[in-house]
Amino acid sequence: PLPTVAIIGRPNVGKSTLFNRLVGKRLALVDDQPGVTRDRREGDANLLGLEFRIIDTAGFEDEDPQSLPGRMRQQTEAAVMDADVALFMIDARAGVTPLDEEIARWLRAADRPVVVLANKAEGRAGETGVIEAMAFGFGDPVPLSAEHGEGVVDLFDALRPFV
């Protein structure tokens, strides 16, 4: 079986944009159990010849397992625990937010391999966000533009040890 990579991060940072770029047309929608797997998509990714299963997660806002957001969070947590490495994405332009900090705390406790992606860093945008993201302690963040396809080689280099 292929190694698995889960993308985690707060809403709107660009997780699905990266997922779509890596998977292209090979997208597989998984399961249709209402609520439980909503928005959890996985597919076979190819990154400069590096092949892996990639999971796009949604939801990390509510800890109440009875609520829909809470169940989505459980799905996100399960995806990360099952993955060989988590791609923790932030919006480099927005900088590190309280929800990013919360996700980072959870990831630290989960004790799984993490690569930090500082997305929306096209051109020279987001430099301060990249620097802020170093404080997570997960190693050097990878500046990236999922939308414009920048940072692909750096992402390859960061992922290769894990997949």
Ligand code: GDP
């Ligand atoms: P998700 O909620 O984390 O899955 O985020 P999406 O992939 O849905 O993207 C949220 C928004 O950010 C969309 O409007 C994207 O077009 C935009 N976006 C994604 N990647 C980039 C990027 O590299 N640069 C910029 N400027 N915008 C991006």
Ligand code: MG
């Ligand atoms: Mg998304």
